[in-house]
Amino acid sequence: SQQGEEDPQALSIQEGENATMNCSYKTSINNLQWYRQNSGRGLVHLILIRSNEREKHSGRLRVTLDTSKKSSSLLITASRAADTASYFCATENAGNMLTFGGGTRLMVKP
């Protein structure tokens, strides 16, 4: 289902700049996952962060999780034109069902 909230809904930056996307959710979670989707393609998994973790890194990606605020952020550093895509967060609850945010459309201008 689609119940989480992401902001901004759209983000336009220049190549080389950092992009930060935020995700808020409402219930307690097992983990939170970030995905990327290019138009016409399936979701690509980026990072999974568990509820007892606060920060994870993968290459140019940094994800933070604040369970007290029920929020997460995805930071893409030194963005590239190829990072242009929609980014989604998804939370897995105790029932193991995923809930997706509405997504952030990122445009990186060369």
Add this chain to the structure above:
Amino acid sequence: SAVISQKPSRDICQRGTSLTIQCQVDSQVTMMFWYRQQPGQSLTLIATANQGSEATYESGFVIDKFPISRPNLTFSTLTVSNMSPEDSSIYLCSVEDQGSGNTIYFGEGSWLTVV
């Protein structure tokens, strides 16, 4: 916006049987995707289903095991064939609505348990 109805939401299946999951959209969409999610893990794309063409399967997934139909722009089915306990998972359909600026929508998921 697009509203997706996915059925069944849950089912318990006997080993060796097959089950078909339906994904109904309230508007016409070009792209439909089928995913599998095992608890605690990320989504894995099974295949992309476009109307009028054969589904495109990802590595590790084959048509004989996961046949997909896409008879029109509002409907698709995924069949999990000859099920084993390893197929116990949540199966999720997703659509890309090009009519609303390529917005992505997700079904509620179908949780299958194979015993």
